[in-house]
Amino acid sequence: MGELAAFLILSALILIPAVIVVTSRNIVRAALSLVPTFLGVTGFYIMLQAEFVAGIQVLIYAGAITVLILFVIMLTEGGSGTMVRQVTGQVPLGAMAAIWLAFLILVVLSRTTWPTARGQLPQYSVQAIGTAFLTNYVLIFEVTSLVLLISLVGAIVIARREE
Amino acid sequence: MPEPVSFFREILKAIGLAVVVFTFLAVVGAMYGVYFERKISGWIQARIGPKHVGPYGLLQTIADTVKLLQKEHITPRRADALIFNTAPLIVAVAALLDWVVIPFGKEFGRVLIVRDINIGVLYFAAMASITVIGILAAGWASNNKYALLGGLRAASQMISYEIPLALGILWVVMIAGTLSTVGIVEAQRGGWFLFKVPPLGLLAAVLFLAAATAEVNRVPFDLPEAESELVAGYFAEYTGMRFALFQLGEYGEMFGMAALASVLFLGGWLEPNLPAWLWVALGLSALGVAAFVRFSALRTVYLLRPIMALAVLGAVLSAVMALGISTGRAPVLPSLIWFFAKMFALVFFLMWMRWTYPRLRLDQLLNLSWKVLLPVGLVNLLLTGFLLTVAR
Numbered sequence: 001m002g003e004l005a006a007f008l009i010l011s012a013l014i015l016i017p018a019v020i021v022v023t024s025r026n027i028v029r030a031a032l033s034l035v036p037t038f039l040g041v042t043g044f045y046i047m048l049q050a051e052f053v054a055g056i057q058v059l060i061y062a063g064a065i066t067v068l069i070l071f072v073i074m075l076t077e078g079g080s081g082t083m084v085r086q087v088t089g090q091v092p093l094g095a096m097a098a099i100w101l102a103f104l105i106l107v108v109l110s111r112t113t114w115p116t117a118r119g120q121l122p123q124y125s126v127q128a129i130g131t132a133f134l135t136n137y138v139l140i141f142e143v144t145s146l147v148l149l150i151s152l153v154g155a156i157v158i159a160r161r162e163e
Numbered sequence: 164m165p166e167p168v169s170f171f172r173e174i175l176k177a178i179g180l181a182v183v184v185f186t187f188l189a190v191v192g193a194m195y196g197v198y199f200e201r202k203i204s205g206w207i208q209a210r211i212g213p214k215h216v217g218p219y220g221l222l223q224t225i226a227d228t229v230k231l232l233q234k235e236h237i238t239p240r241r242a243d244a245l246i247f248n249t250a251p252l253i254v255a256v257a258a259l260l261d262w263v264v265i266p267f268g269k270e271f272g273r274v275l276i277v278r279d280i281n282i283g284v285l286y287f288a289a290m291a292s293i294t295v296i297g298i299l300a301a302g303w304a305s306n307n308k309y310a311l312l313g314g315l316r317a318a319s320q321m322i323s324y325e326i327p328l329a330l331g332i333l334w335v336v337m338i339a340g341t342l343s344t345v346g347i348v349e350a351q352r353g354g355w356f357l358f359k360v361p362p363l364g365l366l367a368a369v370l371f372l373a374a375a376t377a378e379v380n381r382v383p384f385d386l387p388e389a390e391s392e393l394v395a396g397y398f399a400e401y402t403g404m405r406f407a408l409f410q411l412g413e414y415g416e417m418f419g420m421a422a423l424a425s426v427l428f429l430g431g432w433l434e435p436n437l438p439a440w441l442w443v444a445l446g447l448s449a450l451g452v453a454a455f456v457r458f459s460a461l462r463t464v465y466l467l468r469p470i471m472a473l474a475v476l477g478a479v480l481s482a483v484m485a486l487g488i489s490t491g492r493a494p495v496l497p498s499l500i501w502f503f504a505k506m507f508a509l510v511f512f513l514m515w516m517r518w519t520y521p522r523l524r525l526d527q528l529l530n531l532s533w534k535v536l537l538p539v540g541l542v543n544l545l546l547t548g549f550l551l552t553v554a555r
Contacts, residue, residue, distance in 0.1 A: 002170035028303055032246065035296055055285035063292025064322060070299050071318045074311065126282065126342055 006047060014040035025086055031069045038062040052126045180277050184262045188415045193407075194224040196414040200514055206469045207518040234403035239306060242400065246304035251401065251408035253297030258415030260290040264344045265422045268432040268498035274345050275499070283344040284332050287423055288325070291378055294416060295321040298380075301409070302397035313396025316525065317380060323532040324377035324384075330540030331371030334363070335427045337547055344423075348431035355435075357428040363547055368428040370540050375420035376513060377532070379413060383520040384528060418510060425505035432498035439488040446481030449474045469515070480504070 017033040017040075024030040038061040045054035133141045198213065198221065205212025213220030238244050264283040267275040280286055295318055302314015336342055338359055339350040347356075357364050377384035393399070398409045425431060437445075453474035456467050487495030523531065 005170075026243075029243070029246065032296070032300055051280065051282045052285070055282045055289050058289035059285070059292055063289060063295065064325070067295050067299060067318050067322060070296075070303070071315065071322075074299075074303060074315055 003047065006043070010040045010043040010047075013037075013043070023086055027073055028070065031066060031073060034066050034069070035062050038066070050125060052129055181259070184277065185259055188259060188262065188418070189411060192418040193411040193414045194228060196418060196510070197227070197410070198224045199510070200517075203469060203511065203514045204518045207515070228407065231403055231407045236405060237400075237402045239400050241306045243304040243306070246300050247400075248405070250297045250301035250304060251398075251405045251412070253300065254294055254412035255408045255415070257290050257293040257297065258412040258419060260293075261287055261416060261419035262422075263290075265419065266345050266348060266426065266431055266502075268502050270498065276345060279343055279345045282342045284336060284342050284347070284423070284427070287344075287419075288329055288332060291328075291416065291419075292321070292325055294378075294412065297412070298397050301401070305397070305400035307400050309394045310397050310399045313393050313399070316393075317397060319525075320380070320384065320528060320532075321378055323529055324374045324536075327370050327532060327536035327540050328374035328378055330537070330544060331367050331374060332427065334367035334370075334540075334543060334547060337544065337551065338364075344426050344431075348426055348433060351430040351433060352436075355428060355430045360547060360550060363543055363550075364428070366539065366543050368424070370536055370543070371424060371427065372509075372512075373536060374532075375424060376516065377528070379417045379420055381417065381513060381517050383516070383523050385517075385522060417513060418506065421509035421513060422502075422506045424509050425502065429505045429509075431505070432502040434494050434496065434498070434501055437484075439485050442481045442485040442488065446478045446485060449477040449481060453478060469511075473511070 014037050017036040020033040021030045021037065024033065038057060042054045042057045042062075045051075045057060201223070202212040202220070213223035216223045216226050238247055263277045264280060264286050265276065266279070269275065298317040298321075299314045302310045302312075302317065305311070335347060335356055338356055339347045341347060341350065350356075355364075357368050398406055401409060453471050455461070456471040456474070461467050484495055
């Protein structure tokens, strides 16, 4: 019972601000509405007993990504405080595409047989994640860090050129 | 795995603990934090500080709080009212949530902690990073250029210093092998992490404290609220209790950082494991310092008063410890006293820093983070990792 209640509350916490993110005409409000969404997803991670991922989710998404988005909005001239048009003249077309996509997703979800085998959860997921990153998934891990490094260097190069 | 839990009871327990922690923060953290700050700043600037309300001015902040509670709450006309009124709550709640993972001591056979979660220190860092959203939102929603500038400065500063903070925490996690705060304290039974792998432990502690000072926006890193250039920074437009909530958040976070630093590096609630003669030596040297200040020409120097007071306190503590050990009692003082002694020593240190050093410039601040603390932290981690692997 409690799990269902938690799921429903968290779903509302994720979905209502998510709707605000896309519909709000105030861009700062839209960006701030991301925070409850991210925190709700954190709640799901905790329900799945993935504490480490939950902590990282708060630290990176709520604490850093949102702040970065807000920071960019506030530094952009005329970016904050202005009312942004969120809807174009193509509402019917977009609505059709959305409904079609929702239908497709529902069909796929209902036809998939979900493997619900009971595996053994690691007692301490931090260690398991660390080991996995440096053994089985070391290539992906290193390539990701390389991509991040390249984007970092690229950002510096672009910023330098403007001087 | 999880035994069936009564959700109703868990929720009641959570509410009760939240009330306890909030009361503790509001009274010890904010009210007496402000009182100590004013008293210590008075000492350092050769004045007396609050003294009229109550004995030694002890009731001054209570009077101030009552005054703030009665004040009118003003929302500026062009402000974004919803965000404006929510922002102080975010800051206060984030500071409150920090305290979930702080272990206060070990009494009656159990650890006094709200919840010992196995990602403890990661959780702490995550909650500390939430604060900046509240600050940024407050700065923007006030519709005031000073507030906005303060908010932007806070964002750039806190994002930059989160990384050295995490590196300092990571060093401890590497040595302790666990993220749980209770586990970290238990791992220090052999000796404080401050003196582990010298001088790398000290380096990590300095890194952590510098980053923590910047995270809680205190001098020398108080650019977001630099009163001489930004009026008051991000909370310039706030009045009454909402302003007090910002103060509560700030002091709550500062006490939280001091508590975490004492858990990470000073062994938390554990009693230092020193022989009796060392305690006697410590006490005598502290007494010597106090006597020197008291009976030389230095007694007229107000600046040395706090040092004298601290030396006397240290001497009393050492005397109690030496007596206790020589009469053969294993833990001489209760663990709660040790935790609070360490935490308040660190709080005092932070306040001392605040009233001693001038404010950094913004570029100096960012350079310090990215060009000094970050490389030092990374090299520290690398060296420690190397040593740990070699030692294994």
